Amino acid sequence: MLSIAKKVTGLLLSSFVINLWLVVGSTAAAADEKLDKAFEALKTYDWGTDRSVLKPIDEAIVASHKDTAAKKSLEMRLVAALKGNVSQAAKDFICRQLSLIGSAGCVPAVAELLTDEKLSHMARYALERIPDEEAVAALREALPKTTGKVKVGVINSLGVRRDAKSVEALKALLADQDAEIAAAAAASLGAIGTVESAKALTEFQAKAPEKLQLAAADACLVCAERLAAAGNKAEAMALYKLLAKSEIKHVKLAATRGMLALAGKKEKSEEKK
Amino acid sequence: MNHGSGNRLGKPAFPSRQSAMFQQTIRLGQAVSRRGFLASGLGTTAALGRTPYILTSTALGGQGKPSAGDRITIGLIGLGGHGIGHNLQGFLRQPDAQIVALCDPDRARIEEALKVCRQRLGETFTCLCTQDWREVIRRGDVDAVMISTPDHWHVPISVAAIRAGKDVICEKPTLTIAEGRVLADTVRRYGAVFQTSTEDRSIPVYIRMAELVRNGRIGRLQRIRVQLPAGPSQPGSAEPKPAPEGLDWDLWLGPAPWAPYREGLHMFHWRGKRDYSGGTLTDWGAHQLDTVQLANDTERTGPVEVEGTGRRHETGLYDVFYEFHLVYRYASGVELYVDSGGTGLRFEGTDGWVGNKGWCQPLEASDPKILQTPIGPNELHLEVGPGEHRNFLDCVKTRRDPYFPAEVGHRCSTIAHIGNIAMELGRRLRWNPNKEEFIDDPMANQMRCRAMRQPWTL
Numbered sequence: 001m002l003s004i005a006k007k008v009t010g011l012l013l014s015s016f017v018i019n020l021w022l023v024v025g026s027t028a029a030a031a032d033e034k035l036d037k038a039f040e041a042l043k044t045y046d047w048g049t050d051r052s053v054l055k056p057i058d059e060a061i062v063a064s065h066k067d068t069a070a071k072k073s074l075e076m077r078l079v080a081a082l083k084g085n086v087s088q089a090a091k092d093f094i095c096r097q098l099s100l101i102g103s104a105g106c107v108p109a110v111a112e113l114l115t116d117e118k119l120s121h122m123a124r125y126a127l128e129r130i131p132d133e134e135a136v137a138a139l140r141e142a143l144p145k146t147t148g149k150v151k152v153g154v155i156n157s158l159g160v161r162r163d164a165k166s167v168e169a170l171k172a173l174l175a176d177q178d179a180e181i182a183a184a185a186a187a188s189l190g191a192i193g194t195v196e197s198a199k200a201l202t203e204f205q206a207k208a209p210e211k212l213q214l215a216a217a218d219a220c221l222v223c224a225e226r227l228a229a230a231g232n233k234a235e236a237m238a239l240y241k242l243l244a245k246s247e248i249k250h251v252k253l254a255a256t257r258g259m260l261a262l263a264g265k266k267e268k269s270e271e272k273k
Numbered sequence: 274m275n276h277g278s279g280n281r282l283g284k285p286a287f288p289s290r291q292s293a294m295f296q297q298t299i300r301l302g303q304a305v306s307r308r309g310f311l312a313s314g315l316g317t318t319a320a321l322g323r324t325p326y327i328l329t330s331t332a333l334g335g336q337g338k339p340s341a342g343d344r345i346t347i348g349l350i351g352l353g354g355h356g357i358g359h360n361l362q363g364f365l366r367q368p369d370a371q372i373v374a375l376c377d378p379d380r381a382r383i384e385e386a387l388k389v390c391r392q393r394l395g396e397t398f399t400c401l402c403t404q405d406w407r408e409v410i411r412r413g414d415v416d417a418v419m420i421s422t423p424d425h426w427h428v429p430i431s432v433a434a435i436r437a438g439k440d441v442i443c444e445k446p447t448l449t450i451a452e453g454r455v456l457a458d459t460v461r462r463y464g465a466v467f468q469t470s471t472e473d474r475s476i477p478v479y480i481r482m483a484e485l486v487r488n489g490r491i492g493r494l495q496r497i498r499v500q501l502p503a504g505p506s507q508p509g510s511a512e513p514k515p516a517p518e519g520l521d522w523d524l525w526l527g528p529a530p531w532a533p534y535r536e537g538l539h540m541f542h543w544r545g546k547r548d549y550s551g552g553t554l555t556d557w558g559a560h561q562l563d564t565v566q567l568a569n570d571t572e573r574t575g576p577v578e579v580e581g582t583g584r585r586h587e588t589g590l591y592d593v594f595y596e597f598h599l600v601y602r603y604a605s606g607v608e609l610y611v612d613s614g615g616t617g618l619r620f621e622g623t624d625g626w627v628g629n630k631g632w633c634q635p636l637e638a639s640d641p642k643i644l645q646t647p648i649g650p651n652e653l654h655l656e657v658g659p660g661e662h663r664n665f666l667d668c669v670k671t672r673r674d675p676y677f678p679a680e681v682g683h684r685c686s687t688i689a690h691i692g693n694i695a696m697e698l699g700r701r702l703r704w705n706p707n708k709e710e711f712i713d714d715p716m717a718n719q720m721r722c723r724a725m726r727q728p729w730t731l
Contacts, residue, residue: 047533048512052587062698065716100716121726128724153727180728218436221462250438254463
């Protein structure tokens with residue numbers, strides 16, 4: 001009797017496992033089918049198109065959390081779509097997705113958009129977030145290939161990524177005839193906040209044209225804070241002392257605040273707060 | 274479009290603003306404020322040394338109007354319904370505030386604001402009228418700016434204004450966690466006066482609610498329940514349309530990803546689109562969650578865990594969560610429940626509860642005695658503010674922090690942001706409020722910031 005019971009239990013268990021496998025398998029197959037359809041829809045997607053057609057891609061991206069293989073597969077499919085003849089709206093969508101799951105593997109395809117005035121921003125949207133060094137290298141390499149506002153965007157992204165390898169290139173841009181480029185270069189040098197970028201900013205602060213004085217001063221203040229946070233207090237103090245001589249009142253006050261903070265003191269007005 | 278050139282509309286109304294002394298300040302090209310310039314005495318020297326200067330009655334003040342040196346000159350940036358109806362009107366009611374600039378990418382809104390100013394100040398009123406906020410920031414005769422733009426412009430304009438030496442009152446909320454951090458750091462760096470512009474800290478019921486909780490009238494705080502309005506109820510049309518005549522669409526978009534104009538965005542309903550806002554969760558959250566943070570004594574920190582679910586329209590234009598149910602946990606063990614549907618607050622403790630149902634509605638409690646209990650001299654007393662505009666002007670003069678400073682506003686917005694991210698990712702997230710980062714979740718951390726469209730940056 002016991003062996004019959006065991007056999008029945010075994011059969012029931014096997015049947016349950018097989019059914020479960022079939023259900024899971026059919027659900028996965030349905031999800032795959034939906035995802036395939038979404039990638040197909042991406043080929044004709046444009047502004048004003050019903051965006052629900054792309055929802056399976058959104059869901060797959062979220063579900064790929066902690067699943068490296070799924071992430072890689074999605075990344076490659078998105079790259080293939082990006083290389084195709086798709087609309088700006090579709091490329092916008094793809095870059096947003098790659099900003100979440102992208103890796104070094106997608107960087108070459110995304111980097112191609114950096115020089116395109118209409119697509120450069122969304123390329124940076126992805127590259128600023130992709131943690132791999134290749135993403136920063138792509139931004140760095142785009143610097144000499146871009147002009148005007150697109151170049152300003154690339155400079156800004158290098159600042160966000162705090163790319164110390166860009167210091168020399170950014171230093172050269174401080175002398176650019178385009179004030180927007182020079183101001184962006186100063187801001188990014190400040191954000192990078194290394195001893196080398198501080199040196200570049202110190203030189204720039206002394207000779208910056210009037211319309212760039214505020215940008216130079218702000219970059220120095222940011223740089224000083226980053227230096228101090230990294231333990232380079234002497235270099236930070238040197239920047240503050242430089243700015244304390246500024247003729248711009250609120251810059252001078254900010255430098256004084258910085259010096260006090262560095263010395264571990266609070267302003268009287270701060271103590272009251 | 275006329276983007277980039279300041280077009281003056283109408284006739285001069287304030288001769289003192291156009292004085293020789295004033296123009297001298299601008300010619301120097303330095304970021305010396307009008308008030309600082311007057312206070313330094315240099316103004317007198319410059320005036321005496323260059324051109325004869327006659328002090329006008331407007332400059333001297335009188336009849337309830339403070340003299341020029343005691344007035345704060347304000348540039349208003351963003352002139353939508355709230356920008357005009359609440360903020361412009363709010364400053365027009367302050368005797369020591371002087372409107373010197375009106376700015377909006379939509380020329381029709383500038384005309385509307387100018388009309389409101391003239392109704393109050395006389396038909397001869399004029400000031401700088403421009404579609405480009407950078408012109409306002411550049412002006413030496415602007416002491417402070419009131420920013421009432423869509424959310425994606427709040428921090429970029431605030432930061433630029435502070436760097437130019439202005440004080441700032443800016444509508445809530447921030448757009449991202451990273452932007453909020455930059456804002457709070459910039460305010461601290463320059464010692465600027467920054468007000469996160471909401472009225473809650475001037476509304477007695479919310480202050481009293483927080484005061485009762487902080488003073489232990491409901492025992493030890495255990496749970497907080499918050500209701501925020503749901504919406505938008507309809508998905509809106511995603512069909513691209515030509516931008517209206519007079520609206521500089523590229524400037525309206527600013528740092529946000531480029532997208533064609535859609536009718537359901539300008540004005541107000543941009544809150545339904547994630548590129549420009551976090552929806553009602555961040556909008557109304559900035560009100561009710563501020564009282565939460567104040568009552569919970571966590572103004573400069575935040576929860577350590579969040580999870581929740583929400584619903585978004587799957588078609589159409591709007592893509593924010595129009596319905597949401599979130600649970601947060603603070604390090605103290607206090608739980609915070611945030612649900613869409615109406616407005617309301619309820620603080621539950623070991624000995625009872627206090628709260629209200631509906632915006633500004635009367636205070637209720639588990640026991641009426643809680644409501645009548647006085648706050649003793651040795652207990653914590655929370656002050657009811659005089660309104661966000663009045664409080665800001667007072668703080669500009671005294672150089673003190675306003676009642677809703679940048680750091681506190683940023684922490685408040687962050688609660689809503691991490692809630693949105695948790696719903697987008699559909700999983701429980703652990704949050705480190707000290708480092709302002711999610712624990713063991715790179716994807717969530719990547720969602721704390723967004724690249725800005727060129728040439729905009731922080």
